Amino acid sequence: MKEAHHEAHEHHGAHKKTYKYGMVVDLDKCTGCGACMVACMAENNLPFRKDNSDRMRSQLWMRVYKISNGRPFPDTDICYIPRPCQHCEGSGHHHTPCVSVCPATATDYSHETGIVSQVYTRCFGCRYCMAACPYHVRVFNWWDPTWPKGMKKYLNPDVSVRMRGVVEKCSFCYHRYQRAKNKAYAEGRRELHEDEYQTACTQACPAGAITFGDLKNPEHKVHELKKSPYAFRLLEKLGTNPKVYYVSTRDWVRKAGEAYAGEEGKSVTHA
């Protein structure tokens, strides 16, 4: 296979290549259908309750926000923002916000993949990581997980079910990465094709708004997409250095995404 990772730098040993998996979401394409949320829940065995309307306590790794420019008709405009874990890299002297605060090393930043992991069996539920995350991507298991009768048979065997009292979050479907890696190794390869490792939300999006891949690899679509003059990242000023990019040609959307609450985004309303 052609060596694809030209920009990969050496880390943790002489022969280990590193990747920087990330996502580019085209907000002008997103229709807010919620297919990404459903796919994420099914793929990652996310529990739900009979009345799951309390969003303050629901288990959503991928959440779609609806925002509006707040202007009256006919200038009203809305935008849907799918928000998975931003898999922040941190910058300068700052580590990933949630990783540095976890007292039990239950969450970690992988320098191999750029993915922020969560070790459910090590988390003891102090929730400090939730306080550290400005994107609200981390959710706590307020209940023991339960499923309707018979549904247990349909759970994804590659993803462990989380117990109550621990924090969880989007893993960029890391189990898919592991599966793809295993397959590649069995075939005598060390590198993955772009389409071999894709997250569930990416594949489920009917509008093709989500693109996933190695941000460092010029052969992956995300490498070019993130360079768009219309690309931005949420709360970029804070220095969290997220690996989820958004693209929108609408100025007010970009301002709303980049801005801290209370400044440029003042006119933005949410739902």
Add this chain to the structure above:
Amino acid sequence: MDSASAPFDSALFPEGVKRCKLKWFLFWIAVLHGPLMVGIVATLMCWGLALNVTYLNNNYPFGLWIAADLGVIALGAGAFFTGFLRYVVNIEELKNIVNYAVVIGVMCYASAQGILGIDIGQPLRGWFIFWHANVHSMLTEVAFCITCYFMVLCIEYLPLILENRQINKFRFFHGMAHHLHGAMPTIAAIGVFLSFFHQGSLGGVPGVLYGRPFAYREGFLVWPWTFFLFILSAIACGPCFTILITRITEGCARKRLVKRNVIEILAKISGRLLAVYLVLKIVDTLYWIVIAGRVGAPLSSFYVNQPYGYWVLITEIGILGVIPAIILLNTKARQNDSLLIIACILNCTGIFMNRWIMTVQSLAVPVMSFDKFVSYHPNWVEYATTFVFVWVSAIVIMLSYRYLPIFPQEKELNPL
């Protein structure tokens, strides 16, 4: 006191002091068991039914429990600071209140650890914080220092128990108490070292959250400015809490237990430290406004969502900071009993409010522009579990006062 009218358990009392009848003592212990039982039921609900029984949610992973935790540890600072003044600085008069400061400290730190035991989602895994410790986390530093300091406090409390009139008759225990007293300056110095770090690292807990501009502070090396402010605020309010609890105890016992000059020393030191803290806090607030502005967070954005308006800032620094500082710094004002108590209450409330602001309000302030402000208030389960430790502390203090020689001046102030 003739033996016929002496309470049934009078043989256990310290020498030369008077205590109420056993039936009254047991009555009040029983009364405290009422709310205590409610708290125990609430605790069992948290452990048995999981934390969905509280009003905490994904927006407010920290609530009353964490604020109370940080609050009681600050209030308990009276123990290490009085120990520091007595054994390291060698202020002789403070020997008359240091015992009680230790008892109060033990209960504050036990409460903090107990609350954490309910707050964490998987209490049986609590030891992971030591086993899988992440040295970069402020919470790890907090856990190690608090646990070690709690052990130090227990060692400081032990000689008081051994000095119970009956226990002290055993030669071994008598000797042990004597030797522990001899080692107290060293133990107190260890306590001071540990306390500085955990009081500070508790300040570091919100201070390092650079994703939350409301809480984030720059600082010195790995320690944000809140690290130093928390140490200072704790040693400024700890002595006031010791004075306050001493006065409450005196009110319940209906007699003076500590001489006025001892209280005066603590009040004066507390006032000076509070004044220094306030100056630094105001400087920190002004600098924080500049730093937050750099990431596009204007001051108004922090105080736009009610109930967290500007009144919070004014109340914390002005009403609950400047006013008690003025009272405590003024000799005539602090010699007035009522004003002294008011100053102590304001000071302690101010510190609790500061801890609430740094934890709960930090989470309340939306960060993303399309984030929605949601309010949080604790429910009865959170209140009941938090107050459990108040009732337990009251019982321990009652037992300690009745059976242990806590107040060396009691005999002199209340001759039989």
